[in-house]
Amino acid sequence: MPAGRTAPLAGLDSDLGWMLAAALHGYVVAAGAAVEGIPGGLRGYHVLAAAAAASCGNQLELARQLGADRTVMTHLIDALEAAGLVRRRPDPADRRARQVILTDGGRRTWAEAGARLSAVQEQVLAPLAPGERELVLDALRRLAAHAMQHGADPRANVACEAPATPAALPRG
Amino acid sequence: MPAGRTAPLAGLDSDLGWMLAAALHGYVVAAGAAVEGIPGGLRGYHVLAAAAAASCGNQLELARQLGADRTVMTHLIDALEAAGLVRRRPDPADRRARQVILTDGGRRTWAEAGARLSAVQEQVLAPLAPGERELVLDALRRLAAHAMQHGADPRANVACEAPATPAALPRG
DNA sequence: TATTGTTATACTCTATAACTATA
DNA sequence: TATAGTTATAGAGTATAACAATA
Secondary structure, three states: OOOOOOOOOOOOOOOHHHHHHHHHHHHHHHHOHHHOOOOOHHHHHHHHHHHHHOOOOEHHHHHHHHOOOHHHHHHHHHHHHHOOOEEEEEEOOEEEEEEEEEOHHHHHHHHHHHHHHHHHHHHHOOOOOHHHHHHHHHHHHHHHHHHHHHHOOHHHOOOOOOOOOOOOOOOO | OOOOOOOOOOOOOOOHHHHHHHHHHHHHHHHOHHHOOOOOHHHHHHHHHHHHHOOOOEHHHHHHHHOOOHHHHHHHHHHHHHOOOEEEEEEOOEEEEEEEEEOHHHHHHHHHHHHHHHHHHHHHOOOOOHHHHHHHHHHHHHHHHHHHHHHOOHHHOOOOOOOOOOOOOOOO
């Protein structure tokens, strides 16, 4: 690792944890306005996105996909349901589970926020060259998947079938 | 963005915020043991790293570099000082400011934790090809710098001269 | 006995405001 | 008047434990 450039971060300019935290912090700040009306902010949007694409939508499965605790999902879905963005439906196959379904308004809110977040994403990725962007996004996708498989329960991913909505972002 | 692969993240596999959050979460979990003895965990290590490399070590400058609030630095440095890892020294040029200096034990703790974190970093980056790693790290470095310049105060970086210790990680 | 979901609780991290001492 | 640091407080976010309903 050649330490040639002027180091604006003073000793942390090769620290993966620091760089991820700084980049994420910048994204969160920039995305604040894009998810302003959604209860739970970015977390709420992630629930909407997961519910929009998931084929198995019970709360525990969503919590595993999002790397969150079960108890977090209760309050989060409470708020999203109170806002009319999702509704809970008892799973006919397992009466303990409750599936999370997007309402029409929830799907519209998800699509609109997704479009705004796409603009935020482009803004955050502005320092990268055009060809570099796709390579970095693909690498990050593998890092995220690897982290989810190792940090969370290993069997979190195999319980889900193919998503119902294969499209990536609402307006990519 | 071709949606060809099997999507383990169900609708968020192209969302930059989600991927950054998931990758960082995996890193934080994996790094927990590496910074176990350091007050403040990873944040405490970041303070040690910034203090080890900074030429201007007052608390406000450290807070700006770390993207943290002034009030956070007080408690954090209190804990690090109580653990004997840093000491506060009044700035002779400005008696309001207090420079943060690494003790010998603090420098040793920083070096040892840095070595453990290098191993964690390699583990987290395992899904990437060897040549891909450097490219992704370089891209993340630019994203982090860009985020710090836009999210925090724009003049946070110009107040610092070249770092006293140009080396990147203690044991790369 | 194990699992889904809820509730209550506590803990961590962070942000806000007020205060001091210096500039 | 503005800045560096401290203190106290409040808020958001998250994790832990206990419970009810169901498998």
